Amino acid sequence: MKIIVAIKQVPERDAHIRIDSSGKWIEESDVQYAMNESDAYALEEALQLREKHSGEVIVVSAGPERVGTTIREALAKGADRAIHIDCNDLNQRDALGVARLIADAIRPDNADLILTGLQSDDLGYGQTGVILAELLGVPHATLILHVEKTDAGLKVKRELEAGFFQEIELPLPAALTIQSGGNKLRYATLMGIKKAKTKEMRVVTAAALDGAPVAVLDGIAHPKKQRSTQIIPGDAKQAAATLVEKLKFEARIL
Amino acid sequence: MSGICVVLEERDGRIGRISWEALAAGKLLAAQSGQPVSAVVIGASTESIANEAATKAVNNVIRVEHPLLAHYTSDGYTIALHQLIEKESPTAVVFPHTYQVRDFAPALAARMNEVLIGDVVAIGEGPVFTRQLLQGRLAGNYRHQGSGPCFVSVQAGAFRADAIESGSAEATNFTPTIDAAQIRTEPGEPFRGSAQTVDLGSAPLIVSVGRGIKEADNLPIVQELATALGAELAASRPICDNGWLPMERQVGSSGQTVSPKLYLAVGISGAIQHLVGMKGSQCIVAINKDPDAPIFEVADYGIVGDLFEVVPALTEAIKAAKG
Numbered sequence A: 001m002k003i004i005v006a007i008k009q010v011p012e013r014d015a016h017i018r019i020d021s022s023g024k025w026i027e028e029s030d031v032q033y034a035m036n037e038s039d040a041y042a043l044e045e046a047l048q049l050r051e052k053h054s055g056e057v058i059v060v061s062a063g064p065e066r067v068g069t070t071i072r073e074a075l076a077k078g079a080d081r082a083i084h085i086d087c088n089d090l091n092q093r094d095a096l097g098v099a100r101l102i103a104d105a106i107r108p109d110n111a112d113l114i115l116t117g118l119q120s121d122d123l124g125y126g127q128t129g130v131i132l133a134e135l136l137g138v139p140h141a142t143l144i145l146h147v148e149k150t151d152a153g154l155k156v157k158r159e160l161e162a163g164f165f166q167e168i169e170l171p172l173p174a175a176l177t178i179q180s181g182g183n184k185l186r187y188a189t190l191m192g193i194k195k196a197k198t199k200e201m202r203v204v205t206a207a208a209l210d211g212a213p214v215a216v217l218d219g220i221a222h223p224k225k226q227r228s229t230q231i232i233p234g235d236a237k238q239a240a241a242t243l244v245e246k247l248k249f250e251a252r253i254l
Numbered sequence B: 001m002s003g004i005c006v007v008l009e010e011r012d013g014r015i016g017r018i019s020w021e022a023l024a025a026g027k028l029l030a031a032q033s034g035q036p037v038s039a040v041v042i043g044a045s046t047e048s049i050a051n052e053a054a055t056k057a058v059n060n061v062i063r064v065e066h067p068l069l070a071h072y073t074s075d076g077y078t079i080a081l082h083q084l085i086e087k088e089s090p091t092a093v094v095f096p097h098t099y100q101v102r103d104f105a106p107a108l109a110a111r112m113n114e115v116l117i118g119d120v121v122a123i124g125e126g127p128v129f130t131r132q133l134l135q136g137r138l139a140g141n142y143r144h145q146g147s148g149p150c151f152v153s154v155q156a157g158a159f160r161a162d163a164i165e166s167g168s169a170e171a172t173n174f175t176p177t178i179d180a181a182q183i184r185t186e187p188g189e190p191f192r193g194s195a196q197t198v199d200l201g202s203a204p205l206i207v208s209v210g211r212g213i214k215e216a217d218n219l220p221i222v223q224e225l226a227t228a229l230g231a232e233l234a235a236s237r238p239i240c241d242n243g244w245l246p247m248e249r250q251v252g253s254s255g256q257t258v259s260p261k262l263y264l265a266v267g268i269s270g271a272i273q274h275l276v277g278m279k280g281s282q283c284i285v286a287i288n289k290d291p292d293a294p295i296f297e298v299a300d301y302g303i304v305g306d307l308f309e310v311v312p313a314l315t316e317a318i319k320a321a322k323g
């Protein structure tokens, strides 16, 4: 099976976020980056499928030069080769724009299976995988926790709301968006890290933005505060004591 | 192009609450531009939900019916709604941001060279659509400038369903042309995960732990707090994903919905998928080192600090208070 995994580099969760001077994105120099969480699960699923059915795992990532480190991480975990779509204006493109970049870059590979994470932790569109399927003309399923290859194609386990699940069968080629938690993630081995340096990473330049996107991100802001939380002051010990008092006499819970 | 279409989703035979919220958002858009609103229902037999929709103040109800729409499939819904939208040519199509909508609406929009502005939490004049970025730590303002309809989905709880007036609308039928061969996926029946042995739904006190705990080895400090309080232990998704606690203890959109007297969130950031599972709690306390964490938006009491200091201190204070 030839599997493509789309991985996005996103700000680390604990990153200190400041709005930049354009008011349209965050101050990038402050931020450490990491692989998007559900993409790590998509990669893991791809590697396990390759281990069972042989084939090739190709990772693709669109972003500026820095995404190279995340691509190397995926190669170190076991992906066979990578495509880096060099693109410095990711945040000005909408989900359709980014999906088009990825679709154009992976189309020549004619993969059997395309995996994405279900949602990016920064822009959070939750759309790229579904749009990719549409652009490539293949069926798709979303929120997938488990993938099994069958004679006819795939049988996948989809998460539904409120603790329900569903199985879906679909033919190959197909695209899936992977939900986190379906597998246990592997770590890169020292050997893997060494080998990653020798693996192919093809860089393609992103086509320039032609005109404005359909969905324009005009500006970003800190969310409006809606509810006034009583923030309890003092060091840990004082705050703990005050909280217990409040729960007892104000909220009358304890 | 004219009119606003709101696509309502069935939940256990009735129109789900979040669909009414989507209708409220659609009516807001309609009021901004003086346009009529159509409620759209879809399926193999839509009579009862069409009747339900017709009791609200909408201009008309459109029943999109076809035997191949008996079960949801992305292909079926995309084809059917694409044909309807071509015919109606609305300026905007509004959806509730459900798992089902996430599954097909991006493809539907892309088929028309449009983009879904998804998971919207507010609509301002313009219209300007606000959606969360970085898991709720920032808000982004979006504008639509495509030539086709503007596709929007709204987040659960963001618009007020009870603001919709009642009415009595006429229903019309729309029969899409669908061929069985166009439906490429075969969906199975929904089923529940493994049997649940803890019922967080009825627990009066809950201590819930998130990724701030860093390692499984640190869990005992929150377990001790829960024990001192006599509370059940719950968690955010990543804790269960990592296998540190069983999935049945997960709170949120894909876990359990809880409404205890006290929900004490430790090292949880407050992503919307977590909040929907616990914001009905009577009293919410959050312990987080980040003063801007979204969890403080729903908390009654907050302690901004390092949980590794605050939690043990709180355990001691509770033990002392209980004597």
Ligand SMILES: Cc1cc2nc3c(=O)[nH]c(=O)nc-3n(C[C@H](O)[C@H](O)[C@H](O)COP(=O)(O)OP(=O)(O)OC[C@H]3O[C@@H](n4cnc5c(N)ncnc54)[C@H](O)[C@@H]3O)c2cc1C
Binding pocket: A013, A118, A119, B135, B209, B210, B211, B212, B213, B235, B236, B237, B238, B239, B250, B251, B252, B253, B254, B255, B256, B266, B267, B268, B269, B270, B271, B272, B273, B274, B277, B287, B288, B289, B290, B293, B305, B306, B307, B308
């Ligand atoms: C379709 C879908 C369904 C989902 N379903 C669910 C669901 O059912 N339930 C759910 O919970 N999530 C769900 N999620 C995931 C959700 O979006 C968030 O990723 C998740 O809730 C984050 O968990 P967290 O708050 O524990 O982790 P993080 O977001 O990483 O937050 C950790 C927090 O800990 C704080 N912290 C770190 N160190 C310390 C310290 N020493 N002291 C104090 N505070 C500290 C940080 O400031 C941060 O706020 C779902 C996501 C999607 C896309």
Ligand SMILES: Nc1ncnc2c1ncn2[C@@H]1O[C@H](COP(=O)(O)O)[C@@H](O)[C@H]1O
Binding pocket: A006, A007, A008, A009, A036, A038, A039, A060, A061, A062, A063, A090, A095, A098, A102, A115, A116, A117, A118, A119, A120, A121, A123, A124, A125, A126, A127, A128, A129
């Ligand atoms: N710039 C990108 N490069 C590679 N993959 C991406 C990129 N943006 C989004 N994706 C993929 O699409 C998924 C969903 O992203 P989004 O639609 O932004 O929520 C991510 O989890 C990635 O797998």
